[in-house]
Amino acid sequence: MTTTAPSTRTRTGLKLTDVTLTFGDGDDQVTALDHVDLTVVPGELIAIVGPSGAGKSSLLAVAGGLARPTSGSVVVVDTDLIGLSSRALAAFRRDHLGFVFQSGNLVPALTALDQLRLVEKITGRRATTPPEELLRAVGMDQHAGRRPGRLSGGERQRVGIARALVASPSVLLVDEPTAALDRRRSHEIVEVLAFQTHEFSVATVMVTHDHDVLEHCDRVLEMIDGRLRPL
Amino acid sequence: MFLALRELAFARTRFGLMAAVIAMIAVLMVLLSGLSSGLVVDGVSGLMRSPIGAVAFSEGTKTDSAFTRSEVTRAQSDTWAAQGDVADAELLGTSIVNAKNGDGSPLDLTLFGVEPDGFVTPAAAQGREIAGPGEAVLSSSARDEGVALGDVITLSRLGTTLTVVGFTADQRTFGHVDVAFIPLTTWQEVHAGAMAGEQPSPEAYDVASVVALRGIDGRTPDLAAGDTAAHTSARTIKAAFDSSPGYAAELMTMQLIKAFLYAISALVVGAFFTLWTVQRTRELAVMRAMGASTRFLLTDGVLQAAILLVGALAVGMGVGLAFGGLLQGTGIPFALATGPILAGGALLLGLGLAGAAVATARIASIDPVTALGENR
Numbered sequence: 001m002t003t004t005a006p007s008t009r010t011r012t013g014l015k016l017t018d019v020t021l022t023f024g025d026g027d028d029q030v031t032a033l034d035h036v037d038l039t040v041v042p043g044e045l046i047a048i049v050g051p052s053g054a055g056k057s058s059l060l061a062v063a064g065g066l067a068r069p070t071s072g073s074v075v076v077v078d079t080d081l082i083g084l085s086s087r088a089l090a091a092f093r094r095d096h097l098g099f100v101f102q103s104g105n106l107v108p109a110l111t112a113l114d115q116l117r118l119v120e121k122i123t124g125r126r127a128t129t130p131p132e133e134l135l136r137a138v139g140m141d142q143h144a145g146r147r148p149g150r151l152s153g154g155e156r157q158r159v160g161i162a163r164a165l166v167a168s169p170s171v172l173l174v175d176e177p178t179a180a181l182d183r184r185r186s187h188e189i190v191e192v193l194a195f196q197t198h199e200f201s202v203a204t205v206m207v208t209h210d211h212d213v214l215e216h217c218d219r220v221l222e223m224i225d226g227r228l229r230p231l
Numbered sequence: 232m233f234l235a236l237r238e239l240a241f242a243r244t245r246f247g248l249m250a251a252v253i254a255m256i257a258v259l260m261v262l263l264s265g266l267s268s269g270l271v272v273d274g275v276s277g278l279m280r281s282p283i284g285a286v287a288f289s290e291g292t293k294t295d296s297a298f299t300r301s302e303v304t305r306a307q308s309d310t311w312a313a314q315g316d317v318a319d320a321e322l323l324g325t326s327i328v329n330a331k332n333g334d335g336s337p338l339d340l341t342l343f344g345v346e347p348d349g350f351v352t353p354a355a356a357q358g359r360e361i362a363g364p365g366e367a368v369l370s371s372s373a374r375d376e377g378v379a380l381g382d383v384i385t386l387s388r389l390g391t392t393l394t395v396v397g398f399t400a401d402q403r404t405f406g407h408v409d410v411a412f413i414p415l416t417t418w419q420e421v422h423a424g425a426m427a428g429e430q431p432s433p434e435a436y437d438v439a440s441v442v443a444l445r446g447i448d449g450r451t452p453d454l455a456a457g458d459t460a461a462h463t464s465a466r467t468i469k470a471a472f473d474s475s476p477g478y479a480a481e482l483m484t485m486q487l488i489k490a491f492l493y494a495i496s497a498l499v500v501g502a503f504f505t506l507w508t509v510q511r512t513r514e515l516a517v518m519r520a521m522g523a524s525t526r527f528l529l530t531d532g533v534l535q536a537a538i539l540l541v542g543a544l545a546v547g548m549g550v551g552l553a554f555g556g557l558l559q560g561t562g563i564p565f566a567l568a569t570g571p572i573l574a575g576g577a578l579l580l581g582l583g584l585a586g587a588a589v590a591t592a593r594i595a596s597i598d599p600v601t602a603l604g605e606n607r
């Protein structure tokens with residue numbers, strides 16, 4: 001393996017303290033997150049399971065600076081996201097956060113390799129690990145020139161993982177990566193995620209419905225009605 | 232640029248169709264512009280290509296068809312000539328007549344009665360200038376009607392004959408009719424209704440339609456002061472164009488058609504990019520979640536529109552010019568003028584970009600949180 005773990009970098013990872021997120025008010029009020037505490041250290045892959053509507057996506061949105069919590073604090077690499085403006089949040093996401101979306105969410109017009117290069121354009125800097133190498137790391141170097149339309153669901157997801165790693169994020173947030181995949185592919189994808197999490201010392205939070213793949217995770221938490229507890 | 236180019240290539244059918252529409256709008260723009268310029272040439276080149284700087288009509292003449300209604304006297308012309316800032320002031324007679332060429336073919340002519348040695352008299356590119364009564368120098372375009380040097384043209388009703396002694400270098404028409412420059416005295420006889428060979432009353436030799444003016448060093452003289460002294464209504468030559476037959480109405484119609492074309496082009500481009508942006512909502516949300524700034528996405532979107540517009544407009548204008556080249560020299564009033572066509576192209580580009588920018592601006596309101604969850 002030519003990729004080298006950036007072990008010299010000391011990074012805090014992700015720390016949510018007493019985070020609450022509510023939608024609406026009065027009788028319609030929904031508490032998506034209810035006093036949630038969560039710490040993820042670099043190199044750790046944690047899984048969050050739970051029934052539909054429990055607040056799993058809300059947790060990712062808050063941890064990823066896409067939604068502001070009603071109260072509590074969200075700290076990523078020593079920075080509290082609560083105080084940042086939308087513009088500063090976008091810049092912060094560029095530099096420190098990676099997302100892997102359900103079914104990949106790739107840009108239809110771009111080849112696998114260009115998906116990764118696009119991140120370099122967005123961040124305005126070169127990837128520490130070259131895109132070609134990242135594709136190889138997820139086993140997609142054979143298909144570097146293919147657009148999403150000609151990739152399988154599992155292959156798209158691999159490209160999605162490689163794309164999330166381009167900016168060398170401190171925190172990786174993964175939303176149901178195996179929802180559209182069969183058992184074998186699901187295992188492969190989560191194995192790749194676990195490997196890259198350790199390889200690049202990323203603090204990874206993965207939301208999943210898939211209890212099959214939990215064996216690859218370092219820790220599993222369950223979310224019910226906006227509250228988080230160990231499974 | 233990175234994304235813009237790849238998306239153009241990826242969605243080439245959609246962008247190709249849009250480019251075809253923009254190109255056709257550009258073709259239409261070139262043709263309308265050529266038609267406008269052609270109408271101007273056909274309508275007023277007789278005045279436009281003369282050294283006249285301003286025209287004095289008889290006092291209180293209404294704007295439309297003032298050239299044929301107005302009547303001024305030699306005394307008024309002399310008063311104008313005496314103005315300090317007027318270099319030249321001459322009587323000019325204008326009237327539209329029916330005539331027959333020597334071979335009996337009918338011919339419409341605008342008679343411009345000019346002082347034979349005056350400043351309005353044009354040089355003859357073929358033949359010679361008018362020297363005596365009954366001689367005429369015709370617009371070069373009259374040759375297309377089969378008129379040749381030495382032809383004798385007979386005016387209907389009066390029977391007055393005009394001998395063609397020369398042709399101007401370029402087209403000189405007025406109200407879509409070829410101009411025949413004739414000596415002022417001949418024009419005055421025709422104007423007074425004298426039959427061929429008869430003499431009109433002496434006063435007839437004192438009148439013309441307007442006073443043609445030229446300021447010192449090409450400047451426009453003080454028209455108000457001259458009007459007060461000579462009891463006339465003077466207008467600059469440009470303003471006087473509107474008094475040519477049908478001119479103002481024709482141009483107004485063309486302007487209206489062009490205005491609609493420009494509005495349509497902005498709307499079409501705006502609508503296309505609105506749909507295109509809506510189609511991309513998902514990937515735009517994903518890019519925003521990845522931290523792409525609004526500026527990054529907007530620049531890319533507008534750049535994409537610019538590439539599409541410039542390419543399509545260039546092709547369309549090229550086709551329009553080629554097509555216009557074929558129309559030029561046919562009976563259709565059509566003239567390809569670089570200035571108006573470039574201005575039209577720039578306007579189409581500007582309006583297209585504005586339409587695209589407005590459409591693309593909705594990027595700013597896409598919430599990155601929608602990138603999470605299922606594809607909806």
Ligand SMILES: Nc1ncnc2c1ncn2[C@@H]1O[C@H](COP(=O)(O)OP(=O)(O)OP(=O)(O)O)[C@@H](O)[C@H]1O
Nearest residue numbers: 023024030031032051052053054055056057058059
């Ligand atoms: N924008 C919103 N406005 C109002 N309520 C919302 C909004 N987003 C989420 N909710 C509510 O918050 C709760 C948590 O939603 P969330 O999407 O986090 O659930 P989830 O655990 O991700 O569910 P699933 O497994 O179905 O994806 C739900 O009750 C949902 O209806």
Ligand SMILES: [Mg+2]
Nearest residue numbers: 056057058604
């Ligand atoms: Mg969810």
